[in-house]
Amino acid sequence: MKKWRDINLVGLTEKIVSMCAVSIGRAGAASRVGHELKRLRIISGLSQAQVAEAMNEECVVISKIEDGGEIYLSTIERYVTALGASLRLNAHFSADAPINARLHDKHFFYEKSGNSQLVFSLMEEEKFEKHRDxxxxxxxxxxxxxxxxxxxxxxxxxxxxxxxxxxxxxxxxxxxxxxxxxxxxxxxxxxxxxxxxxxxxxxxxxxxxxxxxxxxxxxxxxxxxxxxxxxxxxxxxxxxxxxxxxxxxxxxxxxxxxxxxxxxxxxxxxxxxx
CATH class of the missing domain: 2.30.130.30 (Hypothetical protein.)
Known part of the structure; x- marks a missing residue:
């Protein structure tokens, strides 16, 4: 299977964040996510059968996901992993948000994005900052x-x-x-x-x-x-x-x-x- 790393999720992360963290219940929201996943699969050059095999699922399950059926965040992560990518789910705060003043005494990993936001990773393993003691x-x-x-x-x-x-x-x-x-x-x-x-x-x-x-x-x-x-x-x-x-x-x-x-x-x- 052809593997890709860190595929651009084309806005998928932002859509997921705005939905329920456990289950995407609204048909419209699920349909949009299913469409984005299908688009990523096609860009990756993979068939539904290949994704199903990587997820250890039947092809009918992949079809339901892409057609907008009820979908869980864990399923999205498994699907994206099957594409050879990683799902990044972040919480974005403005740089002047009250949380900024509390960071010195909290054990939390964050970075500053180019648009003056504080970005906290919610899913990935923490990465050690290079050249830092x-x-x-x-x-x-x-x-x-x-x-x-x-x-x-x-x-x-x-x-x-x-x-x-x-x-x-x-x-x-x-x-x-x-x-x-x-x-x-x-x-x-x-x-x-x-x-x-x-x-x-x-x-x-x-x-x-x-x-x-x-x-x-x-x-x-x-x-x-x-x-x-x-x-x-x-x-x-x-x-x-x-x-x-x-x-x-x-x-x-x-x-x-x-x-x-x-x-x-x-x-x-x-x-x-x-």
Whole structure:
């Protein structure tokens, strides 16, 4: 089967967003989506039989979809995947929306589009921003073990999987320490079922079972970050100084390090203990 990546969905995403997130019940709306899907299939050079085979469905199901029958968002995603594409579903906010002021303390991935909008991906796996280091917020009980070299795996509910090897993570030790205390290199990230994470990494992550269950409550899968090349700061940078010099606010989970913060840390080698 001929494969295409990231086919232009010709306005399909915007139409889906305006409809019900679970089911497209209005006949007119479903008909428009079915028409767009059919148009994409034809552009892709695929027959209904080929799409049906890729979706493990009968041809009659594909016909109903394209003729405007009731269609679910999950079905649209499967159909688009069968074309060799990916379905992108985003929430768009104006750049001056109230959410903008709240982003500093929320763990959410977003980008700024060319028309001064904030764009949040609702379906795709998070992508790691290239050439960016990160600040990880970690409780002191765990940050101490990381800096001592004992804790080599950090667990997260959400994190980009495709992290380039060797990305620097600045360790922000949360209350009561409230300071950036050192750095580690992120050697890799894996996404696994929560129970598999417990079985494989409970000792390396230094976490007790009840705390593990509480942290991952409500999710089926989690992320394990592998650390290496630990460096402790001889002079931790306290939150008060970080706020004054860089406008820094500690994240709940992680954030991308601003350029001026990264440059300051790189230009002040005296604070790093080798």
């Amino acid at each position: 990160v600040v990880l917020s970690i409780k002191p009980i765990y940050s101490e073990k990381i800096l001592s070299g004992r804790k080599t795996v950090e667990l997260r509910r959400r994190f980009p999987v495709e992290v380039p090897n060797g990305i620097v993570a600045y360790i922000y030790s949360s209350a009561p320490v409230k300071a950036i205390v050192g750095t580690v290199l992120i050697r890799g990230v894996v996404k696994l079922p929560v129970e598999k994470i417990w079985d494989e990494f409970k000792h390396l992550a230094f976490i007790e079972r009840h705390m593990f269950d509480k942290y991952f409550e409500g999710v089926d899968q989690g992320y394990a970050l592998f650390f290496g090349d630990v460096k402790s700061f001889t002079r931790p940078l306290p939150l008060s100084e970080l706020r004054e010099r860089f406008g820094f606010e500690p994240p709940q989970s992680f954030l991308y390090a601003k350029h001026d913060l990264r440059k300051a840390l790189q230009d002040e080698p005296a604070i790093v203990s080798y």
